[in-house]
Amino acid sequence: MALSDYKPILLDGVTDYADNPSPPTEWIDAYRQRGGYRTLERALKTMTPQEVEEAVKASGLRGRGGAGFPTGVKWNFLPKKSDLPIHLCCNADESEPGACKDRPILEQRPHLLIEGIALSAYAINCHLAFVYIRGEYHRAIDVMTRAVEEAHQAGVLGPRMLGRDFALDIVVHSGAGAYICGEESAMLNSIEGRVGWPRLRPPFPAQVGLYGCPTIINNVETLAKVTGIVEHGPAWFRSFGTEKSAGFKIYSVSGCVRRPGNYEAPMNITLRQLIEDLAGGVRGGRALKAVIPGGSSVFMLTPVYLDALMSFEGMEEAGTMLGTASVIVLDETVCIVWAVRNMLRFYHHESCGQCTPCREGTGWLFRILDRMENGRGCREDLELLKAIPSQMVGRCICALGEAACAPVLSGLKHFRREFEQHIELGRCPFEKPYLEFR
Amino acid sequence: MGWAVDVTTPHYLSIERRKWLDQLARRYPARRSVALPAVWAVQQEWGYIAPAAMEEIAEVVGITPAEVRELVTFYSMFREKPVGRSVLGVCGTLSCALCGGEGLLKYLQEKLGIKPGETTADGLFSIEVVMCLGACAWAPAMLVNDQLRVLLTRAKVDAILEKCRTDGAQ
Numbered sequence: 001m002a003l004s005d006y007k008p009i010l011l012d013g014v015t016d017y018a019d020n021p022s023p024p025t026e027w028i029d030a031y032r033q034r035g036g037y038r039t040l041e042r043a044l045k046t047m048t049p050q051e052v053e054e055a056v057k058a059s060g061l062r063g064r065g066g067a068g069f070p071t072g073v074k075w076n077f078l079p080k081k082s083d084l085p086i087h088l089c090c091n092a093d094e095s096e097p098g099a100c101k102d103r104p105i106l107e108q109r110p111h112l113l114i115e116g117i118a119l120s121a122y123a124i125n126c127h128l129a130f131v132y133i134r135g136e137y138h139r140a141i142d143v144m145t146r147a148v149e150e151a152h153q154a155g156v157l158g159p160r161m162l163g164r165d166f167a168l169d170i171v172v173h174s175g176a177g178a179y180i181c182g183e184e185s186a187m188l189n190s191i192e193g194r195v196g197w198p199r200l201r202p203p204f205p206a207q208v209g210l211y212g213c214p215t216i217i218n219n220v221e222t223l224a225k226v227t228g229i230v231e232h233g234p235a236w237f238r239s240f241g242t243e244k245s246a247g248f249k250i251y252s253v254s255g256c257v258r259r260p261g262n263y264e265a266p267m268n269i270t271l272r273q274l275i276e277d278l279a280g281g282v283r284g285g286r287a288l289k290a291v292i293p294g295g296s297s298v299f300m301l302t303p304v305y306l307d308a309l310m311s312f313e314g315m316e317e318a319g320t321m322l323g324t325a326s327v328i329v330l331d332e333t334v335c336i337v338w339a340v341r342n343m344l345r346f347y348h349h350e351s352c353g354q355c356t357p358c359r360e361g362t363g364w365l366f367r368i369l370d371r372m373e374n375g376r377g378c379r380e381d382l383e384l385l386k387a388i389p390s391q392m393v394g395r396c397i398c399a400l401g402e403a404a405c406a407p408v409l410s411g412l413k414h415f416r417r418e419f420e421q422h423i424e425l426g427r428c429p430f431e432k433p434y435l436e437f438r
Numbered sequence: 439m440g441w442a443v444d445v446t447t448p449h450y451l452s453i454e455r456r457k458w459l460d461q462l463a464r465r466y467p468a469r470r471s472v473a474l475p476a477v478w479a480v481q482q483e484w485g486y487i488a489p490a491a492m493e494e495i496a497e498v499v500g501i502t503p504a505e506v507r508e509l510v511t512f513y514s515m516f517r518e519k520p521v522g523r524s525v526l527g528v529c530g531t532l533s534c535a536l537c538g539g540e541g542l543l544k545y546l547q548e549k550l551g552i553k554p555g556e557t558t559a560d561g562l563f564s565i566e567v568v569m570c571l572g573a574c575a576w577a578p579a580m581l582v583n584d585q586l587r588v589l590l591t592r593a594k595v596d597a598i599l600e601k602c603r604t605d606g607a608q
Contacts, residue, residue, distance in 0.1 A: 017576045017588050085467075097531045097570045128467070135478075135515045136527075136571055138584035171465050176474055177515030179569065193473030193499070195512040211467045254533035254574035261575045296532060326574065328533055342532045349569050352512075437541025437578070438592055 003273055006240075008264040010112070010224055010250060014104045016261055023108055025143050028150040031111035037156055039231040040118050044164040047230075052123035056226060058234035060246030065091055065182075065219030066295070066323045068245075068312045071226075075124050075216060077206035084213040088121050088129040089191065092144075092220045093175055093182035095134055096295035097346055098326030101250040101262055102220035106133065106140035109224070110147030116223040118161065118168055119230050124216055127167045132187050135176040145172045179350035183398045184217040186352065197354045198398035221250055241267030245311035249325050253279040256286070256331035256434070265310075272306040275329060286331040290414065294323025296343045297403030299410035300330075320410070335430035336415040337422050340407045341369035347404035358401030361392040365408055372419065375427040382419060385412060450480045450491040451498055459498060473499045477509055477516055486517040514569075522557040522564035524602040527581035530567040533574035542578045542590055543567065549599065562603060 008014075015023035031037070043052055057072025078086060090113070094102040105113055117129050131148075133141050148170050151157040159167045173191050175181050181190045185199035188210045209215020225247065229237045238246045245267040251274055254260045258280030265274070271293060275281065282288050292300045293310065299320035301308075308318040315322040330339060348366040353359045365388055368381050389405035396402065412419060421429050448456060459476055463469045476495045480487055487495075492506040499506070510516040528543045543565075547553060550563050557564040573579035576588035582598055 017573070021586070021588055094572050095570055098533055098574050100572045100574045100576075103572055128465075134572070135513070136568065136581065138581075139586065169465060173471075174474065174478060176478070176509075176513035177568075178513050190474070191471060192468065193470035193501070193509075195508055213467075252575055254577060255536045260533075260577070292532075328536075328574070330536070334536065339532060339536075342530075342535050346531055346569050349514075434536050434538065435540045437538035437545050437590075 003265060003269060003277065006248070006264075006266055009228055009248060010105060010109070010221065011262060011264045014108050014262075018261065022139075023104075025107065025147075026109050026111065028111055028147070028154055028156075031109075036111055037115055037162070039227050040115050040122075040156070041162050043119055043122065043230055044162055044166065049123050049125060052119060052230055055230055055234050056120075056123065059229045059237040060234070060244075061222065061225060061229060061237065062245065062312060063219055064221035064225070064249065064324075066096065066297070066321075068322060071218060071222055074206065074218075075120075077204065078124060078214050078216065079207060082214055085128065086124055086126045087210040087213055087215045088117065088124060088126040089184075089187060089210065089215060089217045090117055090129065090131040090220060090223055091182060091184065091187060091217055092131050092133040092137070092140065093179075093187060094137070094220070094324075095179040095182050095350075096297060096324045096326060097343065098254055098292065098295045098328045099252050099324040100254075101252045101324065101326065103137065103140060104250075104262060105220055105224050106137065107143050110143050111151070112227060113144075113220060113224045114147060114151050114156070114170065116226040117170060118156065119226050120216075120218065120223055121168050122161075122166060126216070127169070129168065129170045130191055130210070131170060131172045132181065132191060133172060133174055134181070135174050141172060141174050148172055178352070179346075180352040180398070180400060183400065186398070187217065188215065195352075197352055198400075200397055242309065242311050242313070244313045245309075245322075249310070251278075251310065252324070252326040253329065254326070255329040256283050256334065257281065257329045258283045267309075267311045269310050270307050270314075271301075271310055271327070274310055274327060275306070279327075279329070282329065282331050284331070286333060288329065289332045289334055290330040290336065292328040292330070292407075293318075293325070294321050295326040296328070296346065297399075297406055298323045299406050300414065301410075302414050333430065333433055335373070335428055335432060336411050336418045337369060337373050338428065338430070338432065340411040341366065341373045343407040344369050344404060347400065351400060351404070355396040355398075355401065357392045358396045358404070361388050361401060362404045364388050365404065369408075372422050373428055375422070375425070377419075377423040379423060381423065382412075382416075385419070448494075450484060450488070450494045451476065452483075455479050455483075456498055469500055473501060473506065473509060474513075477506065477513075481516060486520050488518075520557075522562050524562060525564045525566060525581070525583055527566045527568040527571070528554075529571040529573065529577070529579050531570035531574075534571075534577040534579055537577035538590075539578040542580070542595070545592060545595060549595075563599075 181196040186196035348362040
């Protein structure tokens with residue numbers, strides 16, 4: 001399929017915030033008018049939970065939250081026999097720098113998500129699901145809360161889902177400003193009313209999760225796709241994308257491009273098509289310097305990799321990760337030391353403080369980069385920037401500490417000369433026109 | 439005794455709020471889960487969480503005041519001090535910074551004469567730096583209380599500040 005022939009499925013009817021900062025929401029009547037909840041109705045009537053699970057497994061759907069774990073396989077990890085209730089948590093804590101892909105679903109298509117949650121809950125025999133939304137997403141929290149009420153009133157949710165013998169309640173839970181709560185086990189603690197400290201694994205949440213019960217955590221975009229998969233079948237989903245990355249994806253493109261935005265495309269799109277064809281290319285006709293392809297937690301790439309596929313395997317072959325598929329574009333005027341310093345300030349702020357290597361390491365890295373950018377770096381700093389990550393990677397409870405090393409290590413790998421220049425000149429050699437606010 | 443606070447009398451959490459929390463608690467398997475909603479409820483009404491409010495929340499939720507304080511200090515959106523009527527939460531992360539985000543922060547500081555974490559003397563404005571607002575494709579962005587404002591320019595910021603000022607006069 002040619003890229004231009006692809007019609008958005010998740011973002012169908014969604015308004016871009018550039019056109020309208022308070023875009024309309026598709027409430028239940030509008031959603032039903034275009035066939036909403038018919039798939040759920042049909043599934044409850046004609047499919048067993050196992051058949052729904054099989055469809056998702058056969059579709060090849062992989063998690064859209066960053067790790068890309070096969071959704072059907074994850075569901076399969078639930079204990080086959082357990083007296084404990086099973087919980088489903090929808091991860092709507094979208095906080096990865098660069099990512100803004102779940103926002104339009106939460107704010108504008110809440111019922112598409114609710115139908116996906118209902119189908120998934122049916123598949124895994126869950127009767128209580130949670131949507132954990134980051135605290136800064138005020139509008140998303142309001143919309144989802146109201147949409148859940150609508151679904152209750154319409155009999156979609158409640159003791160008898162669409163009149164069938166299946167109960168489901170969905171609780172919208174607001175976070176309060178902690179990136180770490182996007183980490184699945186920290187999210188569970190946050191829902192339980194605790195600080196968002198990640199848990200040691202094993203046991204994995206599928207065995208011991210929320211309130212000690214078997215729990216599945218899936219991203220907003222993942223769950224929103226379940227409806228289409230059950231409606232049209234796994235083969236339909238597999239007709240998009242690649243063998244290993246089936247289906248389509250919302251790509252957030254931001255930074256130095258002409259048309260930043262969310263673009264939904266099949267997963268066989270290349271980085272070049274995404275940046276040049278969809279996002280209008282580098283702004284101001286400047287040359288491309290680097291791309292962070294999957295949110296700030298993945299290795300940055302140089303333009304050499306522009307023809308790589310924006311699929312899980314395509315990014316892996318390029319030496320990085322697809323992550324949240326949030327593409328941050330850096331043009332030739334961007335100072336890499338400045339950019340890496342910015343990202344490390346984020347991780348330093350967001351480290352939860354539980355593990356020493358991450359808590360201290362992110363702080364050290366930030367302070368070194370900060371003094372380097374301000375002209376006070378020394379030769380030894382270059383060694384430290386490599387030595388500190390070696391003490392962090394693989395030595396923490398969760399992936400945050402490792403993620404924080406990605407900007408540093410990839411920046412050094414591709415742009416070491418820039419770091420050296422900051423030290424030799426005793427100042428930042430870039431003019432940084434993008435700092436200006438007009 | 440130093441504990442002069444009567445936590446059984448509703449002050450920070452009204453009777454209505456307590457009823458709402460009780461109802462909400464029934465949807466969760468454990469009452470402790472309403473800890474964050476309870477802190478949010480106090481902050482929405484009072485603007486910040488005073489030490490006495492922590493004791494009251496603890497009483498209502500069924501945890502210790504220290505555990506409430508742990509939540510308030512861990513989650514960066516919770517505040518222990520009063521703030522201005524309009525809180526400007528400027529995104530400080532990379533995508534915004536590539537589109538004038540640092541300049542936006544500087545512009546606000548110059549216009550209002552305060553730094554991040556401070557409040558204007560008239561109590562109208564506070565500035566905060568927020569770690570990524572999830573508005574990366576519409577940069578630069580900031581939150582004005584709970585309203586997201588995107589694709590900001592000097593002209594837009596001027597209008598926003600003006601509106602914040604006049605809204606208060608009414």
